[in-house]
Amino acid sequence: xxxRPDSLVIAAVLVTGCALYFGAPGLAFEARAWLMGAPHxxxxxxxxxxxxxxxxxxxxxxxxxxxxxxxxxxxxVDTQGRTVATTLKFDREKTSPALRAQVAQNLKQWRFRPFxxxxxxxxxxxxxxxxGVLPPEKRPTRHVPFPETAGRPISIFLERTGCFGTCPAYxxxxxxxxxxxxCGRYYVQAAGWREGRITREQFDTLVERFRKADFxxxxxxxxxxxxxxPTYLLGINVDGRSKVVLDYVGLEAGMPSAVTELQDAxxxxxxxxxxxxxxxxxxxxxxxxxxxxxxxxxxxSGSTPQS
Numbered sequence: 001x002x003x004r005p006d007s008l009v010i011a012a013v014l015v016t017g018c019a020l021y022f023g024a025p026g027l028a029f030e031a032r033a034w035l036m037g038a039p040h041x042x043x044x045x046x047x048x049x050x051x052x053x054x055x056x057x058x059x060x061x062x063x064x065x066x067x068x069x070x071x072x073x074x075x076x077v078d079t080q081g082r083t084v085a086t087t088l089k090f091d092r093e094k095t096s097p098a099l100r101a102q103v104a105q106n107l108k109q110w111r112f113r114p115f116x117x118x119x120x121x122x123x124x125x126x127x128x129x130x131x132g133v134l135p136p137e138k139r140p141t142r143h144v145p146f147p148e149t150a151g152r153p154i155s156i157f158l159e160r161t162g163c164f165g166t167c168p169a170y171x172x173x174x175x176x177x178x179x180x181x182x183c184g185r186y187y188v189q190a191a192g193w194r195e196g197r198i199t200r201e202q203f204d205t206l207v208e209r210f211r212k213a214d215f216x217x218x219x220x221x222x223x224x225x226x227x228x229x230p231t232y233l234l235g236i237n238v239d240g241r242s243k244v245v246l247d248y249v250g251l252e253a254g255m256p257s258a259v260t261e262l263q264d265a266x267x268x269x270x271x272x273x274x275x276x277x278x279x280x281x282x283x284x285x286x287x288x289x290x291x292x293x294x295x296x297x298x299x300x301s302g303s304t305p306q307s
Contacts, residue, residue: 029087033076036084038124048127051112053081057257059106060134061099069093069133071103079122081112089128103131138254140217144243147216149207152239153177156206158266159293162186164228168277171293172270176203180270183293189277193293196271206269210236213258216243222250222259234263 063069072090075083086104095103107129114122154176162169162185169185180196215236226249235244245259267273 029074029076029085032085033124033126036076036078036124038076038126048112048129051081051115053111053113058132058134058251059099059103060136061102062136063093063095063099063133069095070130071095071100071133072128072130073104073107075107075110075127075129076124077112077115077127078124079114081114083108083110083112095133099133103133107131132252134251135254137256138219138222139256140214140219142217143214144216146211146214147238147241149238154203154207154239155237156203156210156266157233157235157237157244158263158270159231159233161231163230167230169230170272170276172266172272174198174203174206174266174270176200176207178203182270182272182275184275185293188275190275194275196274198269202269206265207236209262209265213256213262215245215262218243218245218256218259220244221246222248222253222255224249224252226252232263234259234266 061069070092071088073086074089076085078084086107088100088104091100110129115125117123156174158172160168160170166187168187170188171181171183171185173181178197178200180198182190182194182196184191184194223246229249232247232250233244234247235242247255247259247263250259251257
C-alpha cells in the first residue's frame with residue numbers, strides 16, 4: 001500500500017499537536033525538524049562560528065551567583081538563519097522551568113548566516129549549542145566622576161592575550177589626535193606595529209561610551225577561577241588620569257556587559273579586523289612570531305609604520 005504525501009503531513013501535524021498538548025517539547029522539536037527537512041545535525045564548532053551573527057546578551061539570574069550555569073540545547077535554524085525551535089539536552093544544575101524557558105526564549109533571538117547544501121541552496125539545520133546563565137551584574141559600590149575631557153589629551157587602550165588555542169593576541173591604542181596603533185603578537189595576519197586613523201567624531205563617540213558605562217567606577221578586575229582563556233585589558237587615559245579593567249572570563253564573575261560592549265567598540269573604531277584577519281582563518285597557519293608590543297610608539301622612532 002502506498003502512503004500519500006498529504007497523509008504524512010497530517011500525521012506530522014497530529015504528532016506535533018499531541019507533543020505540545022502532553023508537554024513533550026523534545027517530540028515537538030523532532031516533528032518540526034522532520035517537517036522542515038532538517039534531519040542532519042551540525043556539530044562542527046568552527047562551522048557554527050563561521051555562520052554565527054552577533055549573539056544577544058546572555059540571561060542573568062541570581063542562581064548563578066557562584067558561577068555561570070551551563071545548559072546545552074539543540075536548536076532548529078531555518079533557511080533564513082532564524083532559530084525557530086529549541087529543546088534542552090543537558091542541564092547539570094537542574095535549573096528551574098522558569099529559567100529554562102527564559103534561556104530558550106533568549107536562544108530564539110540567535111541569528112545565523114544561512115547554512116547551505118553542497119549545491120549552494122539554503123537548508124535548515126539542527127545545531128547543538130552551549131549557552132551560559134550568568135550571575136547578576138556587580139554594580140559599582142562607589143561613584144568615581146569621569147575626568148573632564150575638553151581640550152585634554154586622551155588615549156584608549158585594548159589588549160587581548162592568547163589562550164590555549166588560536167585566540168588572536170594583539171594591542172590596540174587610539175588617541176584623540178586621530179592616530180590608531182595596532183601591534184599583532186600572534187594568530188593575526190599582521191605581526192608587529194601598524195598604524196591607522198580615526199576621525200574626531202568617532203573618537204568622541206567612543207569616549208562618551210566610556211562615560212556612560214561609568215568606567216572609572218568599575219572594579220579593577222573581574223576574574224573567574226578557570227584556565228586556558230584569554231585575558232582582556234581595557235583602559236582609558238585622560239590627561240594622566242587612567243583606569244584599566246582586567247577581564248578574565250569576567251562575565252561569569254558579574255562583570256557588567258557594558259565592558260564587553262566597550263571592548264568590541266574599541267575593536268570596531270580601530271578597525272582591528274583588517275590586521276587580525278577573518279575568524280575562521282585564525283588557526284589555519286602557524287602563529288606569527290611573538291612581537292614586543294610593550295612600548296607603544298610615541299610616535300614611531302625613525303621608521304615608517306605599515307598600514
